[in-house]
Amino acid sequence: KAGVTQTPRYLIKTRGQQVTLSCSPISGHRSVSWYQQTPGQGLQFLFEYFSETQRNKGNFPGRFSGRQFSNSRSEMNVSTLELGDSALYLCASTPGTSGAYNEQFFGPGTRLTVL
Amino acid sequence: GENVEQHPSTLSVQEGDSAVIKCTYSDSASNYFPWYKQELGKRPQLIIDIRSNVGEKKDQRIAVTLNKTAKHFSLHITETQPEDSAVYFCAADVDYKLSFGAGTTVTVRA
Numbered sequence: 001k002a003g004v005t006q007t008p009r010y011l012i013k014t015r016g017q018q019v020t021l022s023c024s025p026i027s028g029h030r031s032v033s034w035y036q037q038t039p040g041q042g043l044q045f046l047f048e049y050f051s052e053t054q055r056n057k058g059n060f061p062g063r064f065s066g067r068q069f070s071n072s073r074s075e076m077n078v079s080t081l082e083l084g085d086s087a088l089y090l091c092a093s094t095p096g097t098s099g100a101y102n103e104q105f106f107g108p109g110t111r112l113t114v115l
Numbered sequence: 116g117e118n119v120e121q122h123p124s125t126l127s128v129q130e131g132d133s134a135v136i137k138c139t140y141s142d143s144a145s146n147y148f149p150w151y152k153q154e155l156g157k158r159p160q161l162i163i164d165i166r167s168n169v170g171e172k173k174d175q176r177i178a179v180t181l182n183k184t185a186k187h188f189s190l191h192i193t194e195t196q197p198e199d200s201a202v203y204f205c206a207a208d209v210d211y212k213l214s215f216g217a218g219t220t221v222t223v224r225a
Contacts, residue, residue, distance in 0.1 A: 043215040056212040101147040106158040
């Protein structure tokens with residue numbers, strides 16, 4: 001099976017702009033989670049989607065949003081970019097069909113730089 | 116919400132020695148505790164996980180222990196090798212939200 005893919009891999013934006021990142025999960029996986037990774041904060045949970053429904057979200061401002069499509073692909077959007085949004089954005093997929101959590105498979109990430 | 120603390124933040128060990136990383140969590144509802152390894156420039160990968168109904172789990176040179184009463188779990192790596200050098204993250208789940216520790220940078224000295 002193909003692994004989790006993310007596009008684009010690198011992105012440079014300026015403050016105030018908005019950005020959309022895309023994640024394609026492993027075939028058959030219905031749960032997609034998003035994380036922000038920075039050197040100082042580690043991996044911070046953004047949100048999780050399952051069957052197009054957001055089941056949980058982290059402590060990020062409303063500028064961060066996401067969605068999931070019927071084919072399980074997911075996008076996240078960041079509006080009004082700030083310098084502090086510069087980070088590696090990782091998505092991860094898991095089958096998500098059981099109540100208990102299972103192994104999350106991470107994508108390679110999108111490196112966002114805000115100038 | 117869940118808060119996961121991880122110690123130490125850096126760990127340097129001689130090749131062949133053991134490494135131990137400890138994590139504590141705050142939410143007693145957490146029932147799944149994975150450990151991820153992230154090599155430089157690569158994506159995190161699961162190395163071992165444990166569920167709340169198990170106290171210990173081993174996989175070759177890696178073991179994880181869980182104490183639900185004390186709300187802490189630990190990763191043990193025995194007979195460390197240079198390829199064990201990486202950043203290790205512990206995590207705990209509640210309601211489809213995986214909360215990660217800040218990470219431990221492990222360096223194995225030859």
